[in-house]
Amino acid sequence: MSIWEYANPKKFMQTSAWALPWVTVLSVLCLLGGLVWGFFFTPDDYKQGSTVKIIYLHVPAAMMAINAWVMMLVTSLIWIVRRHHVSALAAKAAAPIGMTFTLIALVTGAIWGQPMWGTWWEWDPRLTSFLILFLFYLGYMALWEAIENPDTAADLTSVLCMVGSVFAILSRYAVNFWNQGLHQGASLSLDKEENVSDVYWFPLLICIAGFVLLFVTLVLLRTRTEIRARRIQALQAREKLA
Amino acid sequence: MIPDLGKYAGAVLSSYAASILLIGALVALSLWRSARVKRALKEIEERQGKTNG
Amino acid sequence: MIALLVRDLRLAMRAGGGFGLGLAFFLLVTVLVPLGVGPEGATLAKIAPGILWVGALLACLLSLDRVFALDFEDGSLDLLATAPIPLEGVVAVKSAAHWIVTGLPLTLIAPVLAVLLHLPEGGYLWLVVSLALGTPALSVIGTFGAALTVGLKRGGLLLSLLVLPLYVPTLIFGAEVVKRGAEGMAIATPLLLLAGITAGAAALLPFASAAAIRINLR
Numbered sequence: 001m002s003i004w005e006y007a008n009p010k011k012f013m014q015t016s017a018w019a020l021p022w023v024t025v026l027s028v029l030c031l032l033g034g035l036v037w038g039f040f041f042t043p044d045d046y047k048q049g050s051t052v053k054i055i056y057l058h059v060p061a062a063m064m065a066i067n068a069w070v071m072m073l074v075t076s077l078i079w080i081v082r083r084h085h086v087s088a089l090a091a092k093a094a095a096p097i098g099m100t101f102t103l104i105a106l107v108t109g110a111i112w113g114q115p116m117w118g119t120w121w122e123w124d125p126r127l128t129s130f131l132i133l134f135l136f137y138l139g140y141m142a143l144w145e146a147i148e149n150p151d152t153a154a155d156l157t158s159v160l161c162m163v164g165s166v167f168a169i170l171s172r173y174a175v176n177f178w179n180q181g182l183h184q185g186a187s188l189s190l191d192k193e194e195n196v197s198d199v200y201w202f203p204l205l206i207c208i209a210g211f212v213l214l215f216v217t218l219v220l221l222r223t224r225t226e227i228r229a230r231r232i233q234a235l236q237a238r239e240k241l242a
Numbered sequence: 243m244i245p246d247l248g249k250y251a252g253a254v255l256s257s258y259a260a261s262i263l264l265i266g267a268l269v270a271l272s273l274w275r276s277a278r279v280k281r282a283l284k285e286i287e288e289r290q291g292k293t294n295g
Numbered sequence: 296m297i298a299l300l301v302r303d304l305r306l307a308m309r310a311g312g313g314f315g316l317g318l319a320f321f322l323l324v325t326v327l328v329p330l331g332v333g334p335e336g337a338t339l340a341k342i343a344p345g346i347l348w349v350g351a352l353l354a355c356l357l358s359l360d361r362v363f364a365l366d367f368e369d370g371s372l373d374l375l376a377t378a379p380i381p382l383e384g385v386v387a388v389k390s391a392a393h394w395i396v397t398g399l400p401l402t403l404i405a406p407v408l409a410v411l412l413h414l415p416e417g418g419y420l421w422l423v424v425s426l427a428l429g430t431p432a433l434s435v436i437g438t439f440g441a442a443l444t445v446g447l448k449r450g451g452l453l454l455s456l457l458v459l460p461l462y463v464p465t466l467i468f469g470a471e472v473v474k475r476g477a478e479g480m481a482i483a484t485p486l487l488l489l490a491g492i493t494a495g496a497a498a499l500l501p502f503a504s505a506a507a508i509r510i511n512l513r
Contacts, residue, residue, distance in 0.1 A: 051250045051254060054254060054257045054258075100267075104265070112257065132463055138456060139457045146450075159503055160457065170492065171467075178467045221272050221276055222275075224276065225276040228280060228283045236286065238290070
């Protein structure tokens with residue numbers, strides 16, 4: 001019994017069919033619970049007022065936006081090294097989810113920034129690097145769409161994902177450096193975990209769990225779709241031969 | 243029931259609305275594509291079952 | 296490999312387009328920006344480093360889709376892939392040729408165009424130095440993008456979408472060098488980081504590009 005058994009599409013379909021209802025229910029419960037708790041039953045921050053409630057969407061979305069890319073990197077590596085199709089398809093399935101989370105983080109950040117900083121957009125290092133991350137997701141997905149042969153597409157997107165990861169990290173440091181050079185970002189920096197008290201911490205934790213579970217649910221669902229789509233392709237090819 | 247959001251009500255509500263909308267769209271798209279692909283696969287498997295059998 | 300370099304250079308010169316087009320584009324950008332922004336010298340001087348770097352970057356992007364396209368179409372890329380020299384070497388030579396045809400002339404013409412933008416006096420030396428150090432990275436990264444999209448019919452737009460995010464660190468450090476040079480500040484840190492990116496990209500990316508080409512030719 002090893003983890004590679006789940007790389008077999010059939011085994012993956014069986015296991016994910018069993019797991020999917022459970023993670024779906026769990027993620028709905030966590031998201032609803034965390035968001036309702038956060039929205040209705042937490043006090044306002046003395047400084048930020050009620051905008052502090054945006055944290056329950058902003059922080060989990062931002063975390064998962066990065067984690068989704070890390071997961072794509074890992075599955076890409078597995079595809080390159082061990083050539084398990086499920087792995088490549090899971091990376092493909094995760095990209096739009098990661099992109100949506102990046103978008104949520106950006107949008108909620110902009111809406112939060114408007115009353116707090118007096119501007120919708122500030123070229124703050126974190127904001128800027130998320131915008132760049134969004135571009136990386138766009139490029140990655142565009143490459144998947146552009147190539148017809150599925151194996152070639154999987155190979156090339158994996159290579160892009162690896163190279164992109166290196167440059168994404170470089171960009172993160174470059175952006176930090178760049179903004180320091182322009183003006184002090186400190187007065188505008190996001191005050192996050194440092195001053196979050198327990199009142200906000202527990203619902204936030206549940207929301208993070210909810211976003212993680214939502215991500216898992218969607219990845220499973222979308223990977224199943226991709227596997228089915230691949231099977232259709234194979235069957236159609238056989239029909240043409242016959 | 244709705245808590246008093248004070249002067250930031252617009253910001254909080256719109257960010258919740260935007261996020262729920264985006265997540266909703268993502269889930270809906272995933273489900274829609276899943277259903278479509280599932281149907282197409284079933285169709286093609288049945289057709290092949292006939293020709294083979 | 297030198298023969299390959301000479302051949303690529305000669306083809307680029309003869310085809311005419313690649314060589315002059317990038318330079319003309321660079322010139323156009325530096326003319327159009329003041330027309331859009333307004334003629335105030337102080338404003339232009341402030342944005343000059345950024346404009347020059349962005350212009351050079353876009354000019355570099357223009358000719359990228361030709362790096363492999365012609366060789367792919369007439370089949371000589373297959374020959375090169377099976378040639379006794381390693382594909383990684385071929386890729387490195389290709390990016391070197393691309394740099395000589397686009398990056399080098401851009402670097403040389405940049406100070407002339409900087410006059411148009413009122414770049415402060417201290418910036419000229421660092422403009423040339425930063426472009427000379429940075430444009431090889433642009434060519435190498437661009438070659439990687441070209442390798443990814445080599446088999447595609449409508450690769451041009453996709454190529455830009457793939458390559459531009461990868462250009463971010465180079466652009467930031469390159470423009471920062473010029474900006475600091477123009478203001479008379481210390482430039483060692485961004486300059487070293489820029490050189491580091493170029494060295495790292497030139498050393499490692501040819502392997503990724505060669506892998507991408509092998510996948511595409513399979």
